Amino acid sequence: MAAVNSVSFSTVSQFSDRRSPVPSARSLASNFDGFRFRSSVFYHHSGVRTSSFSSRLVIHCMSAGTDVTTVAETKLNFLKAYKRPIPSIYNSVLQELIVQQHLMRYKRTYRYDPVFALGFVTVYDQLMDGYPSDEDREAIFQAYIKALNEDPEQYRIDAQKLEEWARSQSAASLVEFASKEGEVESVLKDIAERAASKGSFSYSRFFAIGLFRLLELANATEPSILEKLCAALNVDKKSVDRDLDVYRNLLSKLVQAKELLKEYVDREKKKRDERAGSQTANEAVTK
Template sequence: HLMRYKRTYRYDPVFALGFVTVYDQLMEGYPSDEDRNAIFEAYIKALNEDPEQYRKDAQKLEEWARGQTPTSLVEFSSREGEVESILKDIAARAAGNSFSYSRFFAVGLFRLLELANATEPTVLEKLCAALNVNKKSVDRDLDVYRNLLSKLVQAKELLKEYVDREKKKREERTEVQKANEAVTKCSGAY
């Protein structure tokens, strides 16, 4: 997280939403929820930030986005509210070149669009314009993100196939062993 140490870096909830989204997707299926949470906390605390704040802000933005339409999402600046104020602050900082853009921010934007059921590509364009964020950068980073998700799905499928294959081999070995034991018992009886 070198960007954390950029001069223009300042925590914002959209970044947190993106980070939490990526983290949760990458760690989905991790054997222990307790360990998954401990890793998350350790990572965020290592950045001298608050893991609870990340989760709380991500949840707040998700709840807000679920109540939005594609139009209301883009027109955040014409309304008052906690999330609207956050987005207005980001737009002002981005316009003044005091905003530190990142891939996690792009994923956070994508998550907002997803939850507001904004499937039309022009909505992302309008949202980027409203936030004064470079759409080409967002597009590039979302392509990287989608590619990562695709590879993650493939890796999970391969792992499942491997686990299933090993389980079947183990069952076959157990059956052979039981058959051998039965033969040995029968042979010993005569």
């Protein structure tokens, strides 16, 4: 695989230090490290066809051969699948995201799981909140996941399945999944077993965000509950805490960037209207 510079979530820049009225898409992408969790902007995917995990869950593993898709090929596949222009404030961050997810996707230990899917769907819907067209937003999602040689429908269905399950749970039942039977419980047990065995589980930021989403929907966001859930899943809580802090920062920065962008667009529109009005007045005087 060609050498690729990994994009860090940890770099933070202060928008207030910039002279430009709007943070550039490039600067936002390179500082992809901080959104604040807000329940009101989470999407609940209604109207999506449901399916059991037993029939839908597909395991994706990196090929053991040398014919591995490169980052450049993944990005090219995305551009081929979605050919319409994407506003730069969204496009630059999407390009950074797809590089990161490509590196996760083609790790030797990578294996698709619904918690990872829930985390990515949560990030994507937060990022694309406010996108001009709902239809285009979903088309971009489809192109993005297909570029990684995965199934976008499976991501949506599995994310919805986990969300519905989490809403029916309490703090206690959520962390006691190992003693219960069910589709989601089986998924969590499988994750716990793989995480307990070195080399069989690939932790990621999307996984951490998926965990938090489960806790949020179960109204169980106390730090002690997260600690118990991480212990039950054999996942390092320090890594989860770190990545959730990164994600909260990312949310706040993107919200700020969108607000500044809106102000900038409104201001430019007002200037154009004023210039058009002045030109019309001048033409009337000339006549």
